[in-house]
Amino acid sequence: MEEQSGARGQHPQEGGQSYSSLPDEELVARLMRGDIRAFETLYDRYSSLVYSLARKVLGDSHQAEDVTQDVFLRLWHRAEMYLPRKGPFLGWLLTVTRNRATDELRSQMRRLKRQAPTGETNVGGGDDLLQEAHWAQERERVKAALAALPPEQRQAIELAYFGGFTQQEIAQLTGLPLGTIKTRIRLGMRKLRALLLSQEQE
Amino acid sequence: MDCQEARELLDSYALGALAEREIHALEEHLEGCSRCRGELEEARHVAALLGLAVPIVRPRPALRRRVLAQARRPALPRLRWLWPGLAAASAAASVALAALALLLYTQVQDMRVEQERLRAEIFSTRELAREHTEMVSLVSLPDLRLVPMFPSPQYGDARATYYWSESKRWGFVAAVNLPDPPPGRVYQLWYLRDGEAHSGDTFLPRNGTAYHAFDLSRLPGGWRPTEVTVTLEPEGGSSQPTTPPVLSSSPLPR
Numbered sequence: 428m429e430e431q432s433g434a435r436g437q438h439p440q441e442g443g444q445s446y447s448s449l450p451d452e453e454l455v456a457r458l459m460r461g462d463i464r465a466f467e468t469l470y471d472r473y474s475s476l477v478y479s480l481a482r483k484v485l486g487d488s489h490q491a492e493d494v495t496q497d498v499f500l501r502l503w504h505r506a507e508m509y510l511p512r513k514g515p516f517l518g519w520l521l522t523v524t525r526n527r528a529t530d531e532l533r534s535q536m537r538r539l540k541r542q543a544p545t546g547e548t549n550v551g552g553g554d555d556l557l558q559e560a561h562w563a564q565e566r567e568r569v570k571a572a573l574a575a576l577p578p579e580q581r582q583a584i585e586l587a588y589f590g591g592f593t594q595q596e597i598a599q600l601t602g603l604p605l606g607t608i609k610t611r612i613r614l615g616m617r618k619l620r621a622l623l624l625s626q627e628q629e
Numbered sequence: 630m631d632c633q634e635a636r637e638l639l640d641s642y643a644l645g646a647l648a649e650r651e652i653h654a655l656e657e658h659l660e661g662c663s664r665c666r667g668e669l670e671e672a673r674h675v676a677a678l679l680g681l682a683v684p685i686v687r688p689r690p691a692l693r694r695r696v697l698a699q700a701r702r703p704a705l706p707r708l709r710w711l712w713p714g715l716a717a718a719s720a721a722a723s724v725a726l727a728a729l730a731l732l733l734y735t736q737v738q739d740m741r742v743e744q745e746r747l748r749a750e751i752f753s754t755r756e757l758a759r760e761h762t763e764m765v766s767l768v769s770l771p772d773l774r775l776v777p778m779f780p781s782p783q784y785g786d787a788r789a790t791y792y793w794s795e796s797k798r799w800g801f802v803a804a805v806n807l808p809d810p811p812p813g814r815v816y817q818l819w820y821l822r823d824g825e826a827h828s829g830d831t832f833l834p835r836n837g838t839a840y841h842a843f844d845l846s847r848l849p850g851g852w853r854p855t856e857v858t859v860t861l862e863p864e865g866g867s868s869q870p871t872t873p874p875v876l877s878s879s880p881l882p883r
Contacts, residue, residue, distance in 0.1 A: 519677070
């Protein structure tokens with residue numbers, strides 16, 4: 428097995444197309460048939476994103492590595508959990524990552540020791556990794572949409588999504604009435620939806 | 630809950646910011662309302678995209694080596710076939726064996742066709758063939774044991790059996806009449822003892838049928854469960870059960 432995979436490594440374009448140019452869904456289909464090159468390609472495409480999201484939620488690089496490993500091994504062993512008809516692969520991967528990370532957070536009660544996130548989104552950053560990243564353009568769109576929200580709406584949404592807090596917890600954290608938090612989340616999400624989904628249809 | 634109340638909660642639900650009690654009420658409404666489910670899909674899509682906005686940090690190259698090494702390691706049997714209409718999942722082991730033999734035969738035939746079509750995938754086919762062989766040897770194990778699993782009233786039509794082998798540290802669940810989980814949820818198996826729960830794995834039924842293998846060697850050494858349950862959990866699974874069981878086994882004999 429070892430020596431053959433080495434030899435095959437010389438000719439990744441056997442099928443006429445290199446793996447790195449294949450769309451996610453095709454790679455997942457290959458991965459489900461046990462193709463480890465497809466898995467490697469998806470890892471290289473998304474590991475920094477998965478890791479960064481887990482790290483943002485957990486605030487700890489060691490735990491973020493564990494979550495990243497867990498997410499990708501889950502993908503490898505149980506790729507059938509992804510249902511293409513329910514939406515794009517990237518959305519699924521991010522959802523699974525976020526759920527695993529906040530779940531980890533809750534189970535360890537680390538939240539008690541942790542500083543509440545400030546609600547700031549990093550809007551700068553010229554990492555050259557991003558220039559070539561598959562999802563760089565989509566990321567710019569999301570960052571712009573978040574930046575377009577009133578800060579209080581953005582904060583409520585970020586506390587929920589990245590902080591893993593419930594509406595009730597956010598109300599406690601911020602000292603604001605629950606109704607206010609609910610409204611902020613709803614208005615913010617409505618605006619994001621308008622900004623992100625309308626552009627997508629164009 | 631009516632549609633208007635549901636709409637008020639959908640965004641927070643998609644962000645994972647609802648309390649348990651609100652989740653149950655909302656999910657009940659979603660089950661019967663395709664329009665709200667459509668709305669939810671959109672909200673989920675937007676929520677998922679938020680993950681893109683994080684500051685990007687590259688993980689250490691050592692992580693890549695670790696993940697790929699783990700993936701290359703031969704895992705437990707990767708079973709994702711259907712259990713073909715075996716209505717009496719709790720029937721005698723011989724029935725299970727016969728059905729399994731047929732299933733394996735069909736699978737192997739399918740694999741052959743695929744092998745011809747996709748010669749680049751010889752490796753995975755070989756791996757599956759090995760798993761098949763392993764399966765046959767497992768089912769004929771003298772220590773293969775089974776207990777019936779009982780559905781909660783809401784899932785009254787479901788029938789399931791849990792099989793396991795101590796010597797191989799391997800277990801599987803066969804279930805029929807198991808409805809598709811609500812959107813964004815999956816089934817997850819739990820091993821229980823004295824209030825302690827260890828995760829098996831998540832799985833989804835196809836056409837109401839689930840047949841799923843679990844690697845018992847992932848449980849802590851020396852720890853033996855006294856019960857097995859299945860709950861509904863968010864996509865990706867939970868580290869502890871967060872909902873009441875859908876299926877519960879009778880006590881596992883020692």
